Amino acid sequence: MTEFLKRLLRTPQGAIGVxxxxxxxxxxxxxxxxxxHDPESLAPLQRYKxxxxxxxxxxxxxxxxxxxxxxxxxxxxxxxxMLATLAGTVVGALIGxxxxxxxxRADEAIMRTIDAVMSIPSLLFALLVVNxxxxxxxxALVAVAVAFAPGMAxxxxxxxxxxxxxxxxxxxxARGESARFVIVREMLPNVIAPIIVEMTIRVSFAVMLFATLxxxxxxxxxxAAEWGLMVSEARRYMHLSAGILIWPSIAIALVAIGFNxxxxxxxxxxxxxx
Amino acid sequence: MSPNYILKRIALxxxxxxVVSLIVFAITQILPADAAxxxxxxxxxxxxxxxxxxxxGLNDPVWMQYAHWLIGIVQxxxxxxxxxxxxxxxVMFEALGRSLLLALLSITFMLILAIPLGIIAAIRxxxxxxxLVSLISYVGVSLPEFVTATVAVLLFADWLKWLPPTGYVPLxxxxxxxxxxxxLPVFVISIILIAHVSRMVRSELIDVLHADYIRSARLKGxxxxxxxxxxxxxxxxxxxxxxxxxxxxxxxxxxxxVEEIFAIPGIGRQLIVAIQARDLPAIQAGVLIMAATYSIxxxxxxxxxxxxxxxxxYD
Numbered sequence: 001m002t003e004f005l006k007r008l009l010r011t012p013q014g015a016i017g018v019x020x021x022x023x024x025x026x027x028x029x030x031x032x033x034x035x036x037h038d039p040e041s042l043a044p045l046q047r048y049k050x051x052x053x054x055x056x057x058x059x060x061x062x063x064x065x066x067x068x069x070x071x072x073x074x075x076x077x078x079x080x081x082m083l084a085t086l087a088g089t090v091v092g093a094l095i096g097x098x099x100x101x102x103x104x105r106a107d108e109a110i111m112r113t114i115d116a117v118m119s120i121p122s123l124l125f126a127l128l129v130v131n132x133x134x135x136x137x138x139x140a141l142v143a144v145a146v147a148f149a150p151g152m153a154x155x156x157x158x159x160x161x162x163x164x165x166x167x168x169x170x171x172x173x174a175r176g177e178s179a180r181f182v183i184v185r186e187m188l189p190n191v192i193a194p195i196i197v198e199m200t201i202r203v204s205f206a207v208m209l210f211a212t213l214x215x216x217x218x219x220x221x222x223x224a225a226e227w228g229l230m231v232s233e234a235r236r237y238m239h240l241s242a243g244i245l246i247w248p249s250i251a252i253a254l255v256a257i258g259f260n261x262x263x264x265x266x267x268x269x270x271x272x273x274x
Numbered sequence: 275m276s277p278n279y280i281l282k283r284i285a286l287x288x289x290x291x292x293v294v295s296l297i298v299f300a301i302t303q304i305l306p307a308d309a310a311x312x313x314x315x316x317x318x319x320x321x322x323x324x325x326x327x328x329x330x331g332l333n334d335p336v337w338m339q340y341a342h343w344l345i346g347i348v349q350x351x352x353x354x355x356x357x358x359x360x361x362x363x364x365v366m367f368e369a370l371g372r373s374l375l376l377a378l379l380s381i382t383f384m385l386i387l388a389i390p391l392g393i394i395a396a397i398r399x400x401x402x403x404x405x406l407v408s409l410i411s412y413v414g415v416s417l418p419e420f421v422t423a424t425v426a427v428l429l430f431a432d433w434l435k436w437l438p439p440t441g442y443v444p445l446x447x448x449x450x451x452x453x454x455x456x457x458l459p460v461f462v463i464s465i466i467l468i469a470h471v472s473r474m475v476r477s478e479l480i481d482v483l484h485a486d487y488i489r490s491a492r493l494k495g496x497x498x499x500x501x502x503x504x505x506x507x508x509x510x511x512x513x514x515x516x517x518x519x520x521x522x523x524x525x526x527x528x529x530x531x532v533e534e535i536f537a538i539p540g541i542g543r544q545l546i547v548a549i550q551a552r553d554l555p556a557i558q559a560g561v562l563i564m565a566a567t568y569s570i571x572x573x574x575x576x577x578x579x580x581x582x583x584x585x586x587x588y589d
Contacts, residue, residue, distance in 0.1 A: 116293035119565040123527035208418035256416035
């Protein structure tokens with residue numbers, strides 16, 4: 001484990017990714033306690049302020065402290081994205097493994113159907129599901145998970161199939177190892193690694209997809225401090241103060257970059273050959 | 275490439291559309307929207323509502339409604355919009371034309387930038403130029419379209435006043451103005467694709483440059499540039515066709531957001547309007563047309579790939 005961490009931190013992507021994601025998770029945990037202001041208290045006399053010692057990143061169109069709103073919004077954005085990715089991965093992994101296990105015609109039929117589902121752009125799929133369930137944060141989570149499942153199914157299946165063909169699996173079977181040993185000790189670790197890499201990278205897509213849903217008015221609802229919603233609300237006032245728009249945009253980008261880098265770092269660390 | 279394979283691929287397109295039509299129909303069936311109430315308004319009498327439901331076939335069993343809808347589409351009739359009372363098909367296809375223009379311009383712009391960036395990064399691997407390209411691509415893939423679009427409008431339209439903020443002008447009406455209105459949307463859609471494709475070109479080219487035939491070309495004394503141009507690039511760029519085709523799904527998603535922000539009357543904006551108004555026939559037609567576009571583009575990409583790469587023998 002320490003060996004693995006060392007390898008992860010040795011690549012620039014891994015080191016920066018760990019730093020950013022670590023910082024983001026810290027904000028998610030302690031954000032609401034360290035926020036200097038109430039994120040929803042209105043202060044009509046303090047609107048459109050620039051950065052100052054009282055308001056680190058300035059105030060928005062209602063005089064709310066942008067820094068506090070970002071700290072508190074991290075929970076809505078990041079936790080939801082991680083949960084949605086996890087849910088999509090579990091469902092996708094189940095479908096993918098089943099398909100690989102069944103093989104033959106059933107596998108062919110399942111995969112062609114998955115391909116068909118993937119011809120609907122994931123944003124559009126998420127929009128349809130949210131519209132079906134009604135706009136709320138939980139429904140947005142379900143929508144993103146549903147939109148991710150087919151892609152994860154495809155990846156899990158191809159990984160499972162390629163691992164199954166490896167010589168060390170055949171060697172383990174030839175040694176007379178039990179099916180349980182082969183699956184748990186030989187196959188699982190090698191199947192899980194690429195899936196974790198893919199999942200990490202997908203968290204950044206999920207953050208973006210969530211923010212996009214909120215931006216289109218189909219995710220978090222005002223006055224929630226969700227980052228995509230903050231950008232959406234800032235659009236009407238951006239010529240009065242660019243900060244309202246810029247800071248939440250940077251927050252979204254930073255989280256997405258962090259998970260992207262971490263995913264690439266993990267890939268390099270788990271795959272020393274490359 | 276055998277005719278058999280082509281037939282199989284075409285059959286797959288139809289299968290895809292069948293699956294998508296089932297999904298869309300299922301979703302729109304569960305939606306809590308009564309088409310008859312939507313058309314006649316909340317105050318309509320029960321009698322009038324019943325009569326309309328009867329006429330629209332809303333009292334038929336679900337499978338019969340699905341069959342009617344599917345048969346209609348095969349005959350080129352996508353149904354009537356609940357919102358406007360106009361046939362949905364022509365409106366959607368006209369909007370699709372505008373979206374395809376946007377998509378084509380974006381792909382062209384993307385290729386012009388992404389391929390050279392990828393090549394530079396691969397040749398200067400591990401040096402400053404490579405680091406710079408990967409930095410740009412990390413930032414690029416991490417910015418959702420609605421963020422780049424909003425910031426771009428603030429920067430280029432509000433502050434610098436170089437370009438119009440939103441709106442759409444047909445190419446035939448005023449070419450200059452049309453291009454000015456399309457510049458920001460094309461730029462915004464391209465960013466994520468540039469980041470993605472330049473990374474792919476870089477890794478493909480690095481792989482190819484390690485191949486034996488490149489080493490023998492170098493050993494027989496060819497210059498670096500002719501090895502690159504004559505031997506490496508062709509093989510490195512081929513997989514880009516598949517990548518770009520698969521990215522079309524992502525592109526269409528981006529088109530939805532960008533059309534909404536820049537007020538471009540394309541299929542994405544039509545879909546958002548339809549979804550917000552719960553205009554079921556319009557939603558069904560829009561999603562089906564988008565999925566069809568994606569499938570057809572991927573089919574054409576496979577054909578192009580096979581035509582360009584003689585090693586590939588599909589059967």
